[in-house]
Amino acid sequence: MTTPPLANWTSTIGAAGAFEIWERAMALEAQGREVIHLEIGEPDFDTPLHIIKAAHRSMLAGRTRYESSAGSIGLRNAIVSFIKRTRGADVDVDQVMVTHGVKGTLFAALATCLNPGDEVLIPDPGLPGNREISSIVGATPVPYPLLLDDGFLPNIETLQRLVTDKTRAIILNYPSNPTGSLFPQDTLEALADFSKRNNLWVLADEIYYQLYFTEDAPPSIYNIDGMPERTILMDGFSKSYAMTGWRLGFGIWPKAIAPAAYHFILNNVSGVAPFIMDAGEAALNGPQDSVEQFREAFKQRCEYVSGRLADFGIKHHVPDAGMYIMLDMRHVDNLSELNYKLLNEGVALLPGTSMGAQGEGLLRLAFVQELSKLEIAMEKIGKILG
Ligand SMILES: Cc1ncc(COP(=O)(O)O)c(C=O)c1O
Numbered sequence: 066m067t068t069p070p071l072a073n074w075t076s077t078i079g080a081a082g083a084f085e086i087w088e089r090a091m092a093l094e095a096q097g098r099e100v101i102h103l104e105i106g107e108p109d110f111d112t113p114l115h116i117i118k119a120a121h122r123s124m125l126a127g128r129t130r131y132e133s134s135a136g137s138i139g140l141r142n143a144i145v146s147f148i149k150r151t152r153g154a155d156v157d158v159d160q161v162m163v164t165h166g167v168k169g170t171l172f173a174a175l176a177t178c179l180n181p182g183d184e185v186l187i188p189d190p191g192l193p194g195n196r197e198i199s200s201i202v203g204a205t206p207v208p209y210p211l212l213l214d215d216g217f218l219p220n221i222e223t224l225q226r227l228v229t230d231k232t233r234a235i236i237l238n239y240p241s242n243p244t245g246s247l248f249p250q251d252t253l254e255a256l257a258d259f260s261k262r263n264n265l266w267v268l269a270d271e272i273y274y275q276l277y278f279t280e281d282a283p284p285s286i287y288n289i290d291g292m293p294e295r296t297i298l299m300d301g302f303s304k305s306y307a308m309t310g311w312r313l314g315f316g317i318w319p320k321a322i323a324p325a326a327y328h329f330i331l332n333n334v335s336g337v338a339p340f341i342m343d344a345g346e347a348a349l350n351g352p353q354d355s356v357e358q359f360r361e362a363f364k365q366r367c368e369y370v371s372g373r374l375a376d377f378g379i380k381h382h383v384p385d386a387g388m389y390i391m392l393d394m395r396h397v398d399n400l401s402e403l404n405y406k407l408l409n410e411g412v413a414l415l416p417g418t419s420m421g422a423q424g425e426g427l428l429r430l431a432f433v434q435e436l437s438k439l440e441i442a443m444e445k446i447g448k449i450l451g
Pocket of ligand 1: 106168274
């Protein structure tokens with residue numbers, strides 16, 4: 066029996082690489098072996114109790130019905146204050162659209178800004194979803210390199226060479242997954258000039274914004290003159306509030322395209338559950354000590370891991386933020402084999418190539434386990450990769 070063909074994007078989807086290690090790790094665990102998971106990008110912390118209680122209260126109060134597709138007014142107002150507090154920017158509540166995670170905003174932004182055949186510049190290495198969602202909306206993702214030897218910062222000349230008459234948008238992600246790099250102010254200013262010169266939308270993924278190890282909070286492209294008109298600022302709750310499973314994120318949209326984003330979300334998913342949004346409101350308006358604790362814990366783990374890697378003579382990029390550290394294994398001939406050897410010893414790391422071609426020769430270690438587990442993992446890493 067013949068069936069109709071599938072959409073073109075289904076033939077190019079490539080998430081398999083990212084799951085390969087994880088699946089092998091699961092297979093080992095099914096045999097009763099212990100694996101320390103440093104391959105996944107999920108904080109090991111529990112969602113703070115006051116946030117869980119807020120969701121519970123909200124459900125009991127009957128907040129289980131349809132809500133505005135843009136998000137509850139309570140959460141949207143909380144986001145307005147949060148953006149003022151963290152970025153120092155004044156945004157209007159009409160510019161705020163709540164979504165299912167930052168992925169939800171990414172999908173809405175790519176679907177709203179791009180037509181089939183348009184090109185979008187995506188970071189390489191970077192979140193695989195950037196490539197996949199671009200393809201789903203019929204656009205062509207064009208990777209731009211973030212090279213270890215450049216501190217994983219974008220190079221404007223290289224970016225300019227990748228621009229064609231079809232380029233409509235650029236995705237930025239700082240602090241970065243997987244590199245842990247922050248973009249300093251002069252890099253952001255150069256990127257802002259670049260986007261204006263080429264008339265591009267800027268999708269600024271700042272999901273790791275609060276997890277910085279520097280003295281001050283990182284700069285944001287949103288604060289540069291003329292950028293709020295062309296930037297969709299994306300942030301969410303998954304990492305800073307340990308709420309990955311709640312599926313909650315948001316975008317700050319340019320005033321002119323916020324109505325289009327609203328229509329996309331309305332017709333796609335019709336908004337997020339009200340009790341989840343009430344939990345998000347409690348996260349932003351409530352005590353911020355857990356964010357501080359998570360940031361401190363990640364910083365401490367990062368210093369520990371980086372110190373041990375240095376002891377073993379393993380070159381790596383010292384991150385300024387986030388949850389990841391990139392190991393430079395470019396001198397190894399068969400890195401995949403070595404990584405499987407490490408997995409067989411009970412430590413799972415992610416091959417850099419899961420995040421793009423420029424991840425070749427690199428391994429991503431997510432410090433998402435407590436120090437006692439990291440100590441065991443680092444001993445094994447030292448023996449096998451050192
Ligand atoms: C850079 C980046 N953006 C977006 C996401 C998706 O986050 P969310 O859980 O909010 O959809 C992730 C998750 O790993 C990420 O690393």
